[in-house]
Amino acid sequence: MALIVQKYGGTSMGTPERIRNVARRIAKFQAQGHQVVVVVSAMSGETNRLIALAKEVQAQPDPRELDVVVSTGEQVTIGLLCMALINSGVKARSYTGPQVRILTDSAFTKARILKIDEDRMRKDLEEGCVVVVAGFQGVDDAGNITTLGRGGSDTTGVALAAALRADECQIYTDVDGVYTTDPRIVPEARKLDTVTFEEMLEMASLGSKVLQIRSVEFAGKYKVRLRVLSSFQEEGEGTLITFEDDIKMEQPIISGIAFNRDEAKLTVLGVPDRPGIAYQILGPIADANIDVDMIIQNVSHDGTTDFSFTVPRGEHDRALGILEGVKAHVGARELRADRSMAKVSVVGVGMRSHVGIASKMFRTLAEEGINIQMISTSEIKISVAIDEKYLELAVRVLHKAFELDQVPA
């Protein structure tokens, strides 16, 4: 008998019929003798509906009150799922974040979990109950309702698994696992049976979007065994997220090709190369709450350098406007902007101990005539910025070059 935490997202909770399907799946697990704690998101679209309603009342909704409103989305689904379970003859009891209680700090709309009381859940499990907990929400020390920010239900799932020392935390999504790359672009893309936490972090932040990045960090920190599965398929083992300790010798060098389509590149040319210049350029961008992704500054020549960075495409115009002001201030020569960039990355913990990955990547792209505009690397990934029109081609040839369509020996 195992204790399993399962998390179901908004799509799985989207209709009464789907909720009944989830209930059947849970009932099957319980019938196998497992104890099950379930974390659910709001019905798909509901959180956005509530936020839109709030904005109709107050353009910038008060954060405390926004959390009061938005947290109702998950409160509805925990009740509905328990009804479906009870209807299938399974004992079930729902809890909101405050009821559990999931104690957080008081950072409304982006609270962090501090502590989870497990007593009540433990008692219900011992009575043979399925425990259904609202994701994405908690309560602060003063009794105020808080939310963890978008996608926080994954984090709730992992945090509950950590608190209960669960045998596994299963995240059910609309994909059946983590793939070597997006199967819509590369039909030969292969589901990975395992992927390391670090690779998962790189994949998530690079746009694979299977798991919320915070939940992956959390699972790594508390050593929670985490598995991604499809909520629409009855069978399948999904992808298990592993710790590096578990990595087998035959771990492939590269695990996958991640990419992000919607980027824009901004370059400040002829910047005097003096201390503090990076801050003078990026400070105003950060102050405007624009996320910056890749940042490149190469060595200077003749006392000036070029400074490039990428932002989400939707922020291109705002960022450019800010740079116009910065340009005169820092005495730069010129601004250049390109709003049709894409980023492609090869990811793999194995590349640490292997040379030649970067050169193989660059050669593969060169053979297809794809120009690399920016390069940035970390311990376990190499990212390049390229013209967006070459994105699909780049992903396909890299996938083939690194033999990701082959099952590792």
Next chain:
Amino acid sequence: MALIVQKYGGTSMGTPERIRNVARRIAKFQAQGHQVVVVVSAMSGETNRLIALAKEVQAQPDPRELDVVVSTGEQVTIGLLCMALINSGVKARSYTGPQVRILTDSAFTKARILKIDEDRMRKDLEEGCVVVVAGFQGVDDAGNITTLGRGGSDTTGVALAAALRADECQIYTDVDGVYTTDPRIVPEARKLDTVTFEEMLEMASLGSKVLQIRSVEFAGKYKVRLRVLSSFQEEGEGTLITFEDDIKMEQPIISGIAFNRDEAKLTVLGVPDRPGIAYQILGPIADANIDVDMIIQNVSHDGTTDFSFTVPRGEHDRALGILEGVKAHVGARELRADRSMAKVSVVGVGMRSHVGIASKMFRTLAEEGINIQMISTSEIKISVAIDEKYLELAVRVLHKAFELDQVPA
């Protein structure tokens, strides 16, 4: 400076624009130096939407889980109203029933309030905050979310006023007070400046539907000063519900004409007149959860009697079906049913000390050729059942006969 509890219903909370209007009204009260606690219902239609959703998942929703789902309706409106208040520069803080905390028994979907903690509200009021509380909900001793049943937001308002020893509890509705009868039927109908609790109870139960009957009982028990006002009119004093102690000597004999259109009459003829017969007839009706209103049994002759009662029209067919079985069992001679009945009542605490009210009522109806089919009386009302087609005429002539269109001297 007064402490006022205001309650706004679902229609007043129906759209962001209406919510902003309510916020402006509250801001005006606060600007006058009053402390304000506000109780709100869910947006109109929302509670029904949530119940329908629950029934799609489980035909007979589990009561505990239904309360979890349905209580989200008011949680959304407390947040939205606070946003509107904060947007108008008014400090405001929302509380769910459990947050207050409004302690109830554990009768899910129809819980009763046991105790209200006032400390947190008191503290906020002292800090100049408007306190906004979700109506209709509470929490039981074990921490489960409960609801008070439909219309329970009025009860929450009165209960908070009692706990806080508020100077007044104002119930805002879509009418501007209690009228001598329905102005849609009698254009001369007059708004009452005051009405007694007992009259209000009779009016509410007879279909005037301005206030939920439980909240009126509650206000009477805890001596809460209760006022009904319009949420759509800026001016007006509404109708104050008074205690009998306050009644002035010039209290009119009759306060109003109440009526209920949707009744059906069922009569069991030739019932042997023996002990237990009323129970044998009405027991199966009650077991089927059919509400019975008027019950009439007159003296017997030749050892048999006739037994009549009224039910909501929608229950006519079910009730008749049940009586078919009862008829043989009790040895009755015949069943008669009439599905187009209406009930008209004259209500007034003054009638206690005045004879001749009943005869005046009967004479007035007789002069118009309206046949009285059933009569039932209480200390402060006389009700008659008549053919539905005479309803409007009966209400109009009685309103005139008792001079309700005249302002009392």
